[in-house]
Amino acid sequence: MPRWLGEPMTDALIVAARRTPIGTAGRRLAGVTAAELAATVVRAAADDVGQAPSEVILGNCMGPGGNVARVAALAAGLPVDVAALTVDRQCASGLAAIELGARLVSAGSGPVVAGGVESASTAPWRFWPPRGDSPPLRYERAPFAPRADDVDMGLSADLLAQECGVTRQRQDAYAAESHARAVLAAARGEFAEEIVPVDGVAADERPRAGLTAERLARFPAAFRSGGSVTVGNSCGINDGAAAVGILPGSAPEAIGRPALRVIGAASVGVAPGRPGLALVPAVRAAMSEAGVSVADLDVIEFNEAFAGQVLACYDALAIDPSRACTAGGALALGHPWGASGAVLVVRLFTQLVRQGRGRYGLAAIAAGGGQGTALVVETCR
Template sequence: MTAQSSPVIVAAARTPIGSTGHSLARLQVEKLAAPVLRELSDRVAPLGIPDDVVLGNCMGPGGNVARLSALAAGLGEAVPGLSVDRQCASGLAAIDVAAQAVRAGSELVLAGGVESASTAPWRFWPPASPEAEPVRYQRARFAPSAEDDLEMGLANDLFAAEAQVSRERQDAYAARSHALAVEARDAGTYDDEIVALGAVTRDDRPRSGLTTQRLGRLPAAFRPGGTVTAGNSCGISDGAAAVAVVGAAAQERLGVPGLRILGTATSGVAPSRPGRGLVPATRLALKRAELDLDQIDVIEFNEAFAGQVLACCDELDLDPARVCRQGGALALGHPWGASGAVLAVRLFSQLVTQGAGRYGLAAIAAGGGMGVAMVVEAC
């Protein structure tokens, strides 16, 4: 693919990320996504209305969340919407869909993801018999067989054990994520990417003084003798993130820097080990971009579990110190459908706003055993 035909991200924004039940708990999905979409639309106003809005979402109210959010943002009745569900990778998958649309001729697509775990409706399975009570629906199945359909925590605890990632490494990595996020937050590093929601202007979750020793006192959360705890796992969260994707001609009209999308990939792995999904996706995206990991300046992996990230780094022969150098989801939180888009926003902030290098990689694993990755170049 020539540089002239490659889609370009020319604007990126996100809400603060709120821990479930806390600062953003009263805002439904469209009230999270709409301010971000409005902000992006304003930044690229010379291009007119978007050709489409594509948003990832996992556990929201159903219906077409992207269309609902586009209308709530005041983008106009002529702007359609497409909702994407690739579980935790939905936000990054939505950006990939937008990139494909731009390659096919669209001038401007707004894409990302949104999740409000706090306001997700309760659902119930029908009663098994007239005398029985309905049973609350907790989550969709990730795989047809029970042996593959594991809870995420258990699956990633087993993954970490098989990869021989110690509890000590996991706790140290989690403490690092919080320390880096607190440092970035307090230095105003996140300010340019965050769209305030009323009085909420910063992320809920990052904690100062969270040491490896403090984390080491927490019990295993998912199995006896396990190494995954509440402290070295991400938090369930609310939030939205999106980017504006355009073609090269539109970027030239705007006269702004951006991130050229060089390669994307989606891969599948064993559904019982979903956290590994970002490994083959990363390899394939790099291959398509004709780059290797040594050439990448900024790497953003979704930190669902410290053990999962470390196991993936070990398999990729990647120094974990190169990953999420301004904090990741262990500290910021994991708003499922939005998390992949948060990674893209973080790449934009570092490579474009802060000038931290030339090439970037975002990658995320997803329930069901999948991974999505994207390689970009500052341009």
């Protein structure tokens, strides 16, 4: 009998995990649409699994609509009877898609390919319709919350850093370290097995060598006078996609295969004015379901939207920042919104499965509107 979706997971195995290089908006991946980016990793994940999935689930925030997951599945050459679903939990969309896919598999579905995609470069322009004599009004993003609580992410991160006592110096030092870690990881080939080249691009564009805290200290505040958040200690605007293949643990194709077992997942809401903190209760809920503590974790991947925001979350969870994002995070690699949560899981797969760095891993991300998603995995061989 299939189990209810809310029950603890024991039977969902991530057996494949791939991503595109992460491009800077307007640069080398600027001509590749969201569906085309997604098709690349959907095809790669399905090939790695060794069979077509029963369903493709992709997160996306700013694409053209029309069910990007379905377009990507068809563009990837999957059979027409493979169902597809696009989900939007803003920046948490990719990780939420994997959570949903894992719960479906654990409840008795067939194999699932899940992940996320974003092409900031090709995102369509959006307009509110005309009202009376007023012309159509172009807007950059949809509302995150009712108007009174709809705070921009940069401003909310700046206010959060101030409220949590995260200094400008600490933010700049952390951002510089993220770039240094990413540059070193790329040089030693850590990303090679997880990246699927796109249009001849095979490496992430954003990481910068020699980006020191002293250089970052020269940037002015970006979101409010006297603030501490700058373009230097914030993520970029990026293009990219990531996907994982999920099999039932009882499937013959999964038996004896190195994989990540999904043992806990949660999506939680908080007050929309401080969305960056939302990953904190999500992490606590996911770890509770998994029955693990921070001390048990071998690999930790948090989305680094803003240095101040992620440092505030580390502090709240009593996580030493030196333990997290050890090959760099979104500050260096980039933040392709709908894909970023799935990128975190690809990074877990590389470190825990491909490199054998331990047993337990955690991925977590916050999203506009005050939501957070977290996923806990266990290595099985």
